[in-house]
Amino acid sequence: MTQFSVPWLPRPERGNYGFPAKAVVAAIVLLVVAAVFYWVTNTFLGGRPVAMLLLVAAPILVAIMAAAAAFAVSTWRAWGPILFKTAPFLLIGAVIASCVCVWAANALFEWAREDLVAAAANDPGATTWFNGPLTLDEIVSASPALLPAWISPLIWPLQFPLFRDVVSMTTLIIFFTIVPVFVIWWERKVAGRIQSRLGPMRVGGWHGWAQSPADGIKLVLKEDLVPKEADRILFRLAPYFAIIPAAAAYMALPFGVTYVFRDLDIALVFILALLGIGVVAVIVAGWASNNKWSIYGAMREACQMVSYEIPMGMALLVPVLCVGSLSLREIGEAQAEGWFSWLAFSNPFAFIAFVSYFIASLASCKRAPFDLPEAESELVAGFLTEYSGFRWALFFFAEYAAMFVICGLAVILFLGGWHSPLPASWGAAWGDGILARGLKGVLFSGPIWFVLKGTFFLYVQLWLRWTLPRIRIDQVLYACIQVLLPLTMILVLGSTLWVWAGMSESGAWTVFDRIVTWVLGVVGMIFALGLPAIAAYGFYHRRRLVGSLVIDPLPGS
């Protein structure tokens, strides 16, 4: 009989608490919690507990299921396999369900709010949002008539800032956790495809989707090593210096007009500042490891980061100049009118600024070809040499999370943010019906577009990493100080002049500006459509390009 083995878990001791006893206790606790929950919702929410359950239950379900899975695995090994295999599915399903719940509730809340604001504008005596919490009946009255009544309590708690904060923070943390896990798996698949192999295929079934969670579990359970001669405190502290700024950067990153945790006036500067802090983690890690290769990595990172922050910031100034705001929400909203309103195509300087920003951002989040701090063929693993297990994983979490932030910045500042290539004005005539709203939310703007575009640029980063060799440190600094820095300075100057010329509102200039925008937009479109076209061509002619021996190998091999 093959026994399912979870080697890192201690064997249950016979005669100690058995599984049934624990299960009974757990069941009683769960029942009591459910009863209290039902009573509270029934008393305070006007007898509509179902909706509250739906909204709140999903995150709670996640926690309960995770706890139950761990509990069962640790107590009774025979049940382990079933729960162990199903728990990831249940967890991910619950996560997605809770995200959808929050999203839907948010959309409905927005809708009701708009109606109430409109009502308040017509009737000065009506309740507004500033006079204290709304009652359920007010929400029901403001909700669209199409919706069933039990929906209203669902959106009722969203008017409290604390609740909104908790919900959005949960969502952010879930996103922050899922992005690295997904991107690491994806990077391995992309690398595999580029290198004509398969990548992870075994863990979890379909194309090894569970490879990164499995690696995460492995890393968490690895022995916790701190070198003897290391500076123990700083060695342990460094990973947290890396991950906290990366996580905090998500707070100011808007996923849509209203989908932002804190909509700051200075969101751009704030995010840049947080991304810049990450370098301290690398330096501290390198120094505290007391390893010469680590110190090399740390010093390289210090040089590279400090120099590349300047061209990166300068390149980001170009869209700021065009819009006249540091708020990411405003910059994103300025590009609502489709492909040709995107800032990358607004003038030639912005177009080049986008490219130079992308290069500088690769360097500042130490991705290939600028991955010198951890150059594995030169510095063993650079600043990560002495790290293992969970601390190592934290560094990678921070790196991949920062990658998405950087791609998100590129998308918001240059490529229309959360807007689709279709102009939003096309949907103006569609009305406000439930179908029209839904269609508009998908077709013209929404977080889905932001995530899609960000993911595309993530893919470009992966693609570059697996194609290009690494640059030498003197060339890195040369490229920054003698090429990118002067270039971005010229770009800022040129963009300023362009915007200044646009202020004169002369007819000839407007026509010229429009023509340039169209030309750049078409160039960008050729790029955007050309990539899939080339990929399709390559796939169609794969036998000729890759060779049939790869696809149908020699017999016996």
Added chain:
Amino acid sequence: MLTIGLTHYLLVAAVLFCSGIFTMMTKRNAIGILIGVELVLNSAGVNLVAFDRYLGPGRVDGQIMALFVIVLAAAEAALAVGICINLYKNLATVDVDTAATLRG
């Protein structure tokens, strides 16, 4: 206690200031002294912004002053690190006492 006022911030700034002074007095390493100076400058910044927030709301003078403090601190740090490196190159140490004995 539950309303945070001007005094609270000024107290924090005072602690920063005193620890900066202490650091400057006791450290022998030139870079350590520089760190003390940074602390003192930061306490000044906190003071400026706190006064701006509580005494002249809506005006930005305090914030602009703090901005200049930050800029000057960065400039000072760059210069001081340059001096430290020079010191180290000439004397192979960053002990300020050594630098003092060799003066003149």
Added chain:
Amino acid sequence: MFARAKARGSGGLSAQAKACGSFRIAILLVLTGMVLLAPTGSVAWATDDAVTAEQQIGVTGAAPPGGLLEPILFYAVAMTTVIAALGVCIAKNIVRMAVWLFIALGSVAMLYFLLAADFLGAIQLIVYVGGTLILLIFGVMLTSKSPWVRFEPPKLELIGAAVVCGALLVALCVVLYSAVWPETEGVVPGVSVADLGRRLLTTYLVPFEVAGVLLMIVMVGAAHLARQEK
């Protein structure tokens, strides 16, 4: 489960327990970091135009300062600042000093956020944490191996410095508590970054330009100082 493993003295398992502990700490730190870094005094509450009203009621508008949240945040940040400042005083290793300074500077940036000076906080993070500190660490790396560095001053000097600084602190506290400030009560409008920029380029144009020239001079000077003699 892990307590039992520890009691049995199984080395591997206790290491696992530690790893899980660090996992918990990480989650805790991320959460607290996000809470602390969330700038509560956002300028979204500052002005009274239509956009602000929109934000105020939008799902994602900033939480209003005041209430119970502000004192909690203030005390947390102030504690961090004070502890980090004292850490700078006490630390003997220069790199540890720099790390304490990093924490102190970061929490000062959070104080700025609490004071509704968002732009200043971000600039503090960029310039100090991203710039000055790097310079310091550079200096540390270039000089940390010098053989004659004494980090231990004489005891007497240490006590003297402590007495002087303690007296200074007490005096400052006395002054602070005896002073009466014409404070503005309640929620005050913050300053938008546009306002700041406008002032910087009108009222404070001359200092702004002078600061630019100064930075230029410093850049050249520092490069010259650090240059090797031929």
Added chain:
Amino acid sequence: MAEIVLQSAPDVLIDIDRSEQGDLHTEEMLVNMGPQHPATHGVLRVVLRTDGEMVLEAIPHIGYLHRCAEKIGENLQPFQFIPYTDRMDYLSGINNNQAFAIAVEKLCGIKVPSRGQAIRVIFAELNRIASHLVTVGCYGLDMGAMTMFWWCFREREMILDLFEAACGARLTYSAITVGGVHDDLPDGWVERCREFLDYFGPKIDDYNKLLSYNHIFLKRTGNVGVISLEDAIAYGLTGPCLRGSGIRWDLRKVRPYDGYEKYDFDIPIALPGGTDGRPEGVVVGDNWCRYFMRVLEMAQSVRIIRQALDQLPDGDVLAKKIKNLKLPDDEVYVEAENPRGQLGFYVRGDGSTIPYRVKARGPSFNNLSILTHICRDILIADMPAFIASIDIVLGEVDR
């Protein structure tokens, strides 16, 4: 046949002149690169004296893989020693077998059947391609271009499949033995080999597109680690390292063995940048030239194998009576062109079946000796680039 090509004097190694720009002069540091460093190709240990990113001096330390191969050879009959030669340069086992077999055959005057000779050439050239694929792929790996490594190993796997079909082993073949080849080719092998050659020819262009002409790659390898022709000769460099310094010297042409004179092929040599398709920024003798030598030689090997397959004669593959062979009281020293250079075997007989003395002259060992001379005042990042370009195999350095 040897012709010395006039070359431009190599420029300064890299642009950084320490007295001018290295103004952040820090303390010197001793760094151990290896024996467990990912870029030292095995268990090479290089002690670096560094000043920041600059390597002031690099001293190789060897001997971590010493297995007394030569001493073992003095206790075994020649045909028994063949498997030990596989383990010396484990990336080109067949070529090692061949070199030792030729030495013993010359000592004893054994005549190898013509079919055996042709199969030897096919095997040797296939193994040369496999070995160069490892070199070229690992060069990409050491430059951070991991894809190159996987592409090369994809093709190398196919060669290993061919070898497995022919002799049953994938790495330590021992297929060539004293007196010829141990076994004849299996049925259908020739067709499969042709199929592979058809597939492999265009792949070389892919490698060039992916890595050889890549801008970053050229910047990192061009004009770096330049070995002048005088140095190359003085340090006894052979093989692609010598040809990469601009001299047309290849034992297969100079002193043909095993019937290499029957085949039509070229000896590629390094040319200065801008001539004959070589990119700008390349000087004779730099890392790029040594890397590119291997790429060019793979194409030549494909040519040789095609001709050998076409001309494959019938008959025996192994001479008679090679067991309990009496080695005459005489000495012989024979060199053969290995993928890494000239592998020479000195064999001394004393009338018994066991050699009195066996001595190997390894190309990797000699090529490694120039490391200290060249790796002076270069960047740390150039160390792996240089080590990979001289392409050492530690099994053969330490023997």
